Amino acid sequence: MTTRRRAPTAKKQSKPSRTEAEAAVRTLLKWIGDDPDREGLLGTPGRVVRAYEDWFGGYNDDPLEFLRRTFREVKGYDEMIVLRDISFESHCEHHMAPIIGKVHIGYLPDRAVVGISKLARVVETFARRLQVQESLTAQIANCIQGVLKPRGVGVVVEGVHQCMTTRGIRKHGVSMITSQLLGDFRSDPRTRAEFLTMIGRAS
Numbered sequence: 001m002t003t004r005r006r007a008p009t010a011k012k013q014s015k016p017s018r019t020e021a022e023a024a025v026r027t028l029l030k031w032i033g034d035d036p037d038r039e040g041l042l043g044t045p046g047r048v049v050r051a052y053e054d055w056f057g058g059y060n061d062d063p064l065e066f067l068r069r070t071f072r073e074v075k076g077y078d079e080m081i082v083l084r085d086i087s088f089e090s091h092c093e094h095h096m097a098p099i100i101g102k103v104h105i106g107y108l109p110d111r112a113v114v115g116i117s118k119l120a121r122v123v124e125t126f127a128r129r130l131q132v133q134e135s136l137t138a139q140i141a142n143c144i145q146g147v148l149k150p151r152g153v154g155v156v157v158e159g160v161h162q163c164m165t166t167r168g169i170r171k172h173g174v175s176m177i178t179s180q181l182l183g184d185f186r187s188d189p190r191t192r193a194e195f196l197t198m199i200g201r202a203s
């Protein structure tokens, strides 16, 4: 699947204050029928806003810039590098509900490689924004392709969408799988097959 969507714009609109954000949470508490002034909820708006700073901290980082700073040139290594089962937590942009899952990344280096923790950080930065899974998948692949300029990149994302499992049609145990294959991963069936075997998804 190769759906491309516009990357979320990190455009700085005039950012509301923390007090305004907490007031918005109070409004939601009232709207669901609770009382934001009862003792158990007094600290909740502040905690929710702090949790949002964590869950949505990815807007403050630029993964492209981060990879540019940390890649290193290697000579002679031209075999596939695969990192599988990178766990992530994200939130869907339709309901702001959690998406929990795993990302698998493979690339065929040309000259540049990065440490595995850096790839995990790229995943985390994009995940800590409001997302649709197709965009998350494409953004990770395009970021690696754009900076490392490898001969190919493959990204597979498996996600469980809580907007689907805890509300609406309440389908438990359903996970969504998306993939973005670039370069040799797209054009060479053997490369694609090797990648899918290495991440345990060969048919």
Ligand SMILES: [Zn+2]
Residues within 6 Å of the ligand: 092, 093, 094, 095, 096, 097, 161, 163, 164
């Ligand atoms: Zn949703």
